[in-house]
Amino acid sequence: MSVTHLPNTHYTSLLSAHENNLVGQDVSWLNSLRKKAIEAFSVTGFPTLREEEWRYTNISPIEKKQFAVAEKPGKLDAAFVKAVLLEGCYHLVFVDGFYQAEFSSMDGLSAGVTVSALSEGLSEHESLVKSLLDSTVETPALGFINFNTALFTDGAVISIEENTVLDKPIQLAFISSKEAALKLTNSRNLVLAKASSKASIIETFHSVEESCHHTNVITEVVVEPNANLSHNRLQAESLKAYHIGGVYSRLENNAIFNQSNYTFGANLSRCEIHGTLGEASDCTLNGLYVGQDKQHMDNHTRLNHAQPHAVSNEFYKGVLGDNSRGVFQGRIVVAQDAQKTDAKMNNRNLLLSDRAEVDAKPQLEIYADDVKCAHGVTVGQLDETAIFYLRSRGADKQTAKNMLTFAFANEMIERIDFEPLRMAVLEELLKRFPQAGMKKEWL
Amino acid sequence: MLKVENLHVSVEGKEILKGINLEIGAGEVHAIMGPNGSGKSTLSYVLSGREGYDITEGRVLFNGKDLFEMSVEERAWAGVFLAFQYPVEVPGVSNIYFLKAALNGIRKFQGLDELDAMDFISMVKNKMKDLDMDEKFLYRAVNEGFSGGEKKRNEILQMSVLEPTLCLLDETDSGLDIDALQIVAKGVNRLRDPKRSFVLVTHYQRLLDYIKPDYVHVLAHGKVVKSGGPELALELEEKGYAWVDEKIAS
Numbered sequence: 001m002s003v004t005h006l007p008n009t010h011y012t013s014l015l016s017a018h019e020n021n022l023v024g025q026d027v028s029w030l031n032s033l034r035k036k037a038i039e040a041f042s043v044t045g046f047p048t049l050r051e052e053e054w055r056y057t058n059i060s061p062i063e064k065k066q067f068a069v070a071e072k073p074g075k076l077d078a079a080f081v082k083a084v085l086l087e088g089c090y091h092l093v094f095v096d097g098f099y100q101a102e103f104s105s106m107d108g109l110s111a112g113v114t115v116s117a118l119s120e121g122l123s124e125h126e127s128l129v130k131s132l133l134d135s136t137v138e139t140p141a142l143g144f145i146n147f148n149t150a151l152f153t154d155g156a157v158i159s160i161e162e163n164t165v166l167d168k169p170i171q172l173a174f175i176s177s178k179e180a181a182l183k184l185t186n187s188r189n190l191v192l193a194k195a196s197s198k199a200s201i202i203e204t205f206h207s208v209e210e211s212c213h214h215t216n217v218i219t220e221v222v223v224e225p226n227a228n229l230s231h232n233r234l235q236a237e238s239l240k241a242y243h244i245g246g247v248y249s250r251l252e253n254n255a256i257f258n259q260s261n262y263t264f265g266a267n268l269s270r271c272e273i274h275g276t277l278g279e280a281s282d283c284t285l286n287g288l289y290v291g292q293d294k295q296h297m298d299n300h301t302r303l304n305h306a307q308p309h310a311v312s313n314e315f316y317k318g319v320l321g322d323n324s325r326g327v328f329q330g331r332i333v334v335a336q337d338a339q340k341t342d343a344k345m346n347n348r349n350l351l352l353s354d355r356a357e358v359d360a361k362p363q364l365e366i367y368a369d370d371v372k373c374a375h376g377v378t379v380g381q382l383d384e385t386a387i388f389y390l391r392s393r394g395a396d397k398q399t400a401k402n403m404l405t406f407a408f409a410n411e412m413i414e415r416i417d418f419e420p421l422r423m424a425v426l427e428e429l430l431k432r433f434p435q436a437g438m439k440k441e442w443l
Numbered sequence: 444m445l446k447v448e449n450l451h452v453s454v455e456g457k458e459i460l461k462g463i464n465l466e467i468g469a470g471e472v473h474a475i476m477g478p479n480g481s482g483k484s485t486l487s488y489v490l491s492g493r494e495g496y497d498i499t500e501g502r503v504l505f506n507g508k509d510l511f512e513m514s515v516e517e518r519a520w521a522g523v524f525l526a527f528q529y530p531v532e533v534p535g536v537s538n539i540y541f542l543k544a545a546l547n548g549i550r551k552f553q554g555l556d557e558l559d560a561m562d563f564i565s566m567v568k569n570k571m572k573d574l575d576m577d578e579k580f581l582y583r584a585v586n587e588g589f590s591g592g593e594k595k596r597n598e599i600l601q602m603s604v605l606e607p608t609l610c611l612l613d614e615t616d617s618g619l620d621i622d623a624l625q626i627v628a629k630g631v632n633r634l635r636d637p638k639r640s641f642v643l644v645t646h647y648q649r650l651l652d653y654i655k656p657d658y659v660h661v662l663a664h665g666k667v668v669k670s671g672g673p674e675l676a677l678e679l680e681e682k683g684y685a686w687v688d689e690k691i692a693s
Binding site (some may be wrong): 383384385386388389390391392393394395396398399400402404406407408410411 | 491492493494514515516518519520524525527530531532533535536540541544545546548552584596605625690
């Protein structure tokens with residue numbers, strides 16, 4: 001018996017209904033790219049559990065919810081925006097998938113750096129956009145990538161010129177307003193770090209209310225030779241949201257790319273972190289996912305060591321409480337030519353309840369014969385002896401558990417150099433595991 | 444202060460303590476000596492509230508209150524402190540934060556305000572100096588990567604910061620060289636106070652050379668088989684634990 005997955009008619013009809021209503025609709029190459037994506041999506045639809053890469057994550061709720069496309073930005077309270085913007089950054093704020101100049105600030109941006117919203121700068125930066133769009137995602141593209149390509153309304157385009165060092169990180173804040181309830185947003189970010197440049201980008205995701213909305217955001221990154229790019233992602237959306245994210249990168253020779261991925265929000269989230277590594281490039285992936293209630297968090301990393309002498313270090317930690325479920329799939333592919341590859345992958349999970357679950361699946365595919373590859377996965381619980389020790393010193397049981405949970409997760413947060421981001425991530429963690437008397441100066 | 448009455452304790456159906464009676468008054472130092480397997484560590488764990496022990500008979504009163512009605516942390520708040528034989532490593536929790544959280548838990552119970560951060564740090568640093576501990580230990584994870592002697596010193600540091608009224612020291616001398624033993628003993632002696640009592644659980648007499656007990660009890664086969672003054676420890680050292688067994692047999 002063969003079962004054919006029929007693409008969801010609600011979503012295929014959205015694609016054609018909105019094709020004349022998107023950024024760059026008068027740009028012919030972009031139109032044809034979108035048309036191709038629509039055609040591909042009409043055939044494949046969204047992925048299903050039958051696909052190996054999606055066997056642990058059932059996205060059928062997204063199909064059933066029949067989200068409508070957010071067509072304009074909702075109203076926002078300035079105080080909310082202020083609270084999510086990190087100090088010491090340039091800010092680009094997107095509300096319900098639309099750039100909002102009034103909340104954004106690029107004052108003092110140095111020469112040699114291009115930062116623009118697609119909705120404002122597409123014609124000015126058309127060749128840059130054209131060179132980056134769809135250049136790093138895999139082919140044939142997955143359902144969510146095609147869906148995003150067909151429907152993205154906005155996003156950031158960033159280019160750092162050769163030998164330029166960006167003085168402050170750029171924060172891209174994606175906020176879902178009250179009006180985003182039962183709506184979906186598609187955003188696309190494009191980042192080019194030219195040779196020997198250095199920059200840091202922070203994407204953050206927030207919801208104004210605990211509403212059900214769907215975010216689909218893809219970031220494409222190209223790191224040219226000897227450039228050093230740091231990319232961070234903090235997803236703190238509503239616990240009812242559906243979040244599909246992707247960071248697709250290409251590292252050229254001797255490039256350095258540090259990606260950190262912190263997941264706290266959304267009812268269901270899936271994040272793809274993919275990279276193709278050029279010769280002697282250096283890629284670090286850090287991740288932390290903290291799930292409670294019935295949250296489902298799927299992190300899917302894929303590093304393709306295409307050339308020799310590249311180094312990759314991957315470390316993901318998960319904390320799963322209540323009925324939450326975590327998925328970690330880490331795949332490292334070492335091509336035949338990629339001799340002297342040095343790849344490490346580590347995934348550690350802490351289960352806080354006997355109803356929590358994690359599916360961890362490291363995969364190494366090695367076609368070269370002179371490489372160093374290591375991977376490890378652990379799943380464990382809080383150490384009862386340590387809980388007793390802390391209680392015997394006067395910490396109550398819940399505080400003792402929270403302290404140990406906090407300590408487990410903090411190992412990933414300590415790695416954040418940029419203090420405003422570190423504090424923002426810590427705040428998310430402390431919201432979930434409050435500790436009496438915890439003060440910044442103790443951290 | 445502490446009254447142990449006919450205490451029977453089993454672990455997984457096996458009786459370890461078979462009717463212990465002890466009475467410890469305020470300001471007294473009691474040493475509990477005994478060979479391996481006599482139930483010494485069980486006694487200190489049961490008093491501190493560790494799970495996995497069945498109390499089948501008897502009771503323990505701490506300042507008139509039933510100790511077994513109190514949770515682990517309630518005992519700590521009420522002033523019970525166990526210095527562990529094997530202090531637990533707690534990766535990711537810094538010593539300073541651990542001490543602060545513990546002290547605030549106890550102060551909250553006592554109805555006191557949190558200590559000001561500056562006052563707290565200078566208080567802790569002074570106590571560290573007394574124990575010849577480097578300040579860098581404050582910012583390291585609790586006991587992680589500490590040597591045996593450093594761990595034991597850290598236990599005494601916690602004790603001196605938390606100022607309990609009943610201090611249980613479980614084999615605190617094990618794994619200490621003579622210098623470290625003297626430092627630890629000095630730290631304990633500094634805490635001696637008419638309102639504070641100590642129970643030193645130890646296999647060997649050497650700790651008692653530096654911390655003079657008022658009473659010595661010999662534990663064997665789950666019972667206190669002999670009690671006496673400090674001279675009993677010397678007698679034991681001289682004649683060995685076999686002597687105790689002979690005495691029981693006769």
